[in-house]
Amino acid sequence: MIELVNSDRCIGCDICVKVCPRDVFDSGDDGLAVIARKSDCQTCFLCELYCPVDALYVSPHAEQDDEVDSEQLIAQNLLGSYTRNMGWSRGKMGGTDKDPTRQLRILNRVGREEQPTPQRQLL
Template identity: 50%
Template sequence: MIEIVSAAACVACDVCVKVCPTDVFERGEDGIPVIARQSDCQTCFMCEAYCPVDALYVSPVSAPVGADSPHADEGAVTRAGLLGGYREMVGWGRGRTAGALLDRNPVLKAVPPLQESRLPSPAPLADSPWNHLID
């Protein structure tokens, strides 16, 4: 369940608001999203996965934790490196190596010539550009 929106890390991009399937967030007066309907959270991790700055923490518990829980303590979550932890786990966040850097396929430097079709053309080919005007 969503537990933390870090105001210090958030850039007010509203991505979490847009991707949440159950409309848990509302935009705060300062632009920082607030958890308005926590009980509607489905613990789908979409908000945390899409947050570009790792400002969210979704607890793996499907019920709200108490105020004394380390899952509700932004300092404890930050020290444990869990802000954006789900995003990192799925390969979208910090420490990720871009897929293009891992690509070992040869670079295509030219397009090889195409063979002549073995089938006849389905319609007569025009020698001039197609004209929209009707005579």
């Protein structure tokens, strides 16, 4: 479940707001992301994956609310750690075999290549 938006790192890009499939985030009055509907989080990690500045921490515990300390997460290098583990770098898609989205992109590309190009009929 999403546990933290680090306000010192957040740049207000709203990428997390846009990629969240459950509409968990809002853009705050100061322009920074705010966790508005935490209980709606499905722990998909998309927000953490796409954050370009490693400002988010998603706990792997989907069903419980973990109390986290921002300074401790920073000291343990846990902000953005899921992103790095997937082979991504600061919001950029990865290419390692550990990245399940890479496999989806490959399958999607292969699927498009296998489909015949529609032919136009001449009248």
